[in-house]
Amino acid sequence: MEGDQVTLPCRYSVQRYGRSSVCWGRGCGALWCSGAILQMDGSRVVSKTSEKYRLAGNLRLGLVDLTIGNISRADGGPYCCRVDINGYFNDKKVLHTIQVTQAVTPFPAPVGPHGEKSDPYTDRYPDSEPLPLLEEYTLNPRPNHPEVGSTNAEPTPSLPLHVYSPALYLSVSLLFLLLLGLVALLGFKRKLHQRCSFRGSLAGREPRHIIWAIEARRPVEENIYTLD
Known part of the structure; x- marks a missing residue:
């Protein structure tokens, strides 16, 4: 942000290349x-264009970082560190880009006509009373906070129990219908069992056509033989 300080790193090997000339610029030419x-x-530093730029390293160790103080919007953009190394096209180049954003200023507090700080709520509603503290809202308020064991302490009011009648009626009705269905099922099974038992008892004593006639409740015509 604007007004900050930034350090751009750049280093090279003094043991390998020896002490070399270094430049910092807004681009690599x-x-x-x-x-x-x-x-x-x-x-040593031989030239610089402004006091806001300074060397933040150690030349003997090859540390040639650049520190820029009091950053402004004009300081945004590319930066190049170039180390002069013997030979053609052997220079070491380090590129950086700075993006500067506008500093965020805090929202100023409102000031009254005489220079004092004002509250927008009380200024708009001058006759309003201040809201009570959170600790004043309790589930069981006790006036004057009587001491423990005092007989003047008011009893804690109990909460009334409300029963939702439609839901109760619906539950009772469903239970009653369930009991009726269970009784009907048991009666049907008992009747079926008796019928099967009756058919089994007849099957051991009477022919099949007589059993069928008895179940169908039709008159049975027996063969009558007349012996001369």
Whole structure:
């Protein structure tokens, strides 16, 4: 955000390349930094365009970080660290991009006509009373908070028990219908059992056509033989 401080890292191996010249710029040019803002010759800083830029590393160890203080919107964009290494096209390049956002300012408190802080609610409703504290809302309020064991303490009111009548009636009706169905089922099974027992007893004593006639409740015509 605006006003912050940022450090851009950049380092190289002094043991391998020796102390080298380094530049920081707003871009990496063809031969050197374009728009150079800070330059070093391997042992010290030789130039910088503003006091807001400073070296935040150790040149002897190859630490050449760039610190930018009091960031502004104009400081956003690309940055390039370029280390001069002997040979053609051997320079080391480190690229960074800074994105700066606008600082968020806190919402100012309302100020009265005489410079004092005001409350929007009380200013709009001057005759309103302040709301009671949360601890004043209790399930069993006891006035004046009597001491334990005092006989003047009011008893805690009990909550009335409300029964939902339609639901009770519906439950009783369903239970009654269930009992009727159970009795009817038991009677049907008993009647079926008796009928099967009756058929079994007749099957052992009478012919099949007589049993069928008895069940169908038809008159039975027996064969009558006349002997001369």
